[in-house]
Amino acid sequence: MAFTKRPAFNIIPTWLAPLLAEPKRALSELSTGLMMAVLVIPQSLGYALLAGLPPVMGLYSAIVPTMVYAYVGSSSVNAVGPVAITAIMTSGALSSYALGSLQYQAMAVTLALMVGVLLMLAHVIRLGWIMQFVSRGVASGFISGASVLIILGQLKHLIGTPLSGDGLIDMMGKMAGQERLFHAPTAMLGLGALGLLFMNRYRPTLMHGVLYRLLPKSAHAHIARFFIVVLVGVSIIIARQYDFANLGIATLAPLPTHLPPPALPMVSLDIIITLLPSALLIALIAFISSASVAGNLARIRHEPFAPNHELKGLGLANIASSLFGGFAVSGGISRTSMNVALGANTPLSSMVCAIGVLIIALFLGQFITGLPYAVLSAVIITSAIAMIDVASFRVAHAQDKSEALTLAMTFVACVGFGLNIGLIIGLLVSFALIIYRSHRVHMAVVGQVEGSEHFRNIHRHDVQTFDNMILIRIDESLYFGNVATVRTALDDICREYPTARHIVIIMTAVNHVDLSAQEMLADFNRTLIMDDKQLHFTEIKGPVMDALMHTPVITALSGQVFLSTGMAVNTLKNT
Incomplete structure (x- = not known):
């Protein structure tokens, strides 16, 4: 279903009307939301523990913030709530406070x-444009790297391995001193569940052969989705029947049965000064992480996506989380991938999920008590695998090697050193490639296509050239980073055509000329004068001409400024 955001003044979201008109789709969203509610509760509890907070704060972060984003956010399926990266960064920001203390909890809410x-x-102030500098390679590498880290992080629950850390290198270092590599009963349960889920996802015909024959085709799409709920339910029953806790298999403890009333956290100037650097970093990472996931899904689903609107949705979601006793939230890769895998198409599934978490936490928590974390980890892993973007790497490798390099380095850095360092490395590589490309300015000697006013590269087309004139097209703005390259190329061209008295630079593609470039052009003009030659410009854009009008580039120009290349040729070819 196509997703269109409502205007800011419309109270009722536009995606709700089509659902009311099509009960089957609405029922599908309701079922997805309820399944998500069952699955995200243990996940939310675990992320709260990862942040060094009481598990119940994970639930606080998964109810009202999720509903707020679903209503005002930019994505139709992005699932906002407590995620690993904000949990880890919250823990790091509050490392100077006593872990688990009331002050620690209060600072997490304030953060x-x-x-x-x-x-x-x-x-x-409309800073959503910052996402324009996060290339497709960085976004895909970050999402894929985060997915792999989520999979690695879930191994501690899937097979009982004591694996933890920010990245693979950190994990391996911590594993070096461990005596137990896995817990056999947990591994048998987790790998068994993982195998069933893989068959459910990738071999559905084999997995559901009998059901496919018994049920109508219209029901086939729902079988795989409900299999997850059946697996969770059966695992809870078996875990209780055979007392998995005594076997050393971690299971979900009883949930709290109350929620706090909304309240403002304590804020003072000292607290703001102390937490501001961490808050800035978390805000940046949360936005880039969430916008990368949401933007990637919007591209795949052919839906609109507004980064500036994403800022609003995430901002209000975090404020809501704070007011209701939660910690920093973001769009999660594992949460969103589960949401999509279960069949979500509109924000209704997220709203139902939040309401479901609330109801389950208050009234039905005892029914999911005993859920093995190994089964939950298997669900998360199968969802995260679907977010590893191999297709983008293949396309980039075939069509844009520099983007493939950015994707690969971002991915490797995220997996090896953690998401924070990985994202920074990816952005640095992306910016370095931008600088490298702008440094390697494309310049072409052009000639006139016979019988026309068109001018094309002499090495690509059959064109007319002129002995007394060189026509040089510069295909890049000029700034301090490429002036040396451009000047060297200009000198080489002049030496290649020694009989030419008129050097005409075509400025069609030049949008900016900074001070360093102005000095280079002025010096080039002086050099030509000493060689008894003239420098001319043609097709200078208005804003560029405004900037150059009163500089030596124009005031001391040995030649002329022409409106078009054709006028320059007609004027100079016989001189």
């Missing part, structure tokens, strides 16, 4: 408020 306010400020 979420600051993150939300910073994101809202970024929305107000």
Whole structure:
């Protein structure tokens, strides 16, 4: 279903009307939301523990913030809530406080408020354009690397291995001193569940052969989705029947049965100064992470995506999380991939998920008590695998080697050193390639296509050239990073055509000429004068001409500035 955001003033979201008109689709969204509610509760509890907070704060972060983003966010299926990266960064930001203390909890709530306010400020001043500098390679590499880290992080629950750390190198270092590599009962349960889920996803005909024959085709799409719920339910029953806890298999403990009333966290100037650097970093990483996931899904699903609107949705979600006793939230790769895998198409599934978490936490928590974490990890792993973007790497490798390099280096850095360092390395590589490409300016000697006013590269087309004139087209703006390259190329061209008295530079593609480039052009003009030659410009854009009008580039120009290349040729070819 195509997703179109409502206007800001419309109270009722536009995606709701089609669902009301098509009950089957609405029922599908409801079932997806309920399944998500069952699956994200243990996940939310685990992320709270990862942040060094009481598990119940994970639930607080998974209810109201999820509903707020579903209503005002930019993506139709992005699932916002407690995620690994914000949990890890919250723990790092509060490392100077006593872990688990009331002050630690209060600072986590305040930090979420600051993150939300910073994101809202970024929305107000329209900083969503920053995503334009996160290339497809960086986004795909980051998502794929985060997916692999999620899979590695879930191994501790899937097979009982004591694996933890920010990246693979850190994990391997911590594993070096461990005596137990896995817990046999946990591994048997987890790998068994993982195998069934793989068959459910990748071999559905084999897995559901009998059901496919018994049920109508219209029901086939729902069989795989409900299999996950059946697997979770059966695992809870078996875990209780055979007392998995005594076998050393970790299971879900009883859930709390209350939620706090909304309240403002404590804020003071000292706290703001202390937490501001961490809040800025969390806000940036949360936005890039969430926008990368949401933007990638929007591209795949052919839906609109507005980064500036994403800032608003995330900002309000974090403020809501703070008001209701939660910690910083973001769009999660594992949560979103599960949401999509279960069949979500509109924000209704996220809203139902949040309401479902609330109801289950308050009234039905005892029914999922005993859920083995190994089964939950298997569900998360199968969802995360689907987010590894191999297709983008193949396309980039075939069509754009530099983008493939960016994707690969971002991915390797994320997996090896953690998401923070990986993202920074990816951005640095991307910026370095931009600088490298702008440094290697494409310049062409052009000639006139016979019988026309068109001028083309002499090495690509059959064109007319002129002995007394060189026509040089510069296909890049001029700035300090490429002036040396351009000047060397100009000198080489002049030496290649020694009989030419008129050097005409075509400025069609030049959008900016900085001070260093102005000095280079002025010096080039002086060199030509000493060689009894003239420098001319043609097709200078208005804003560029405004900037050059009163500089030596124009005031001391040995030749003329022509409106078009054709006028320059007609004027100079016989002189």
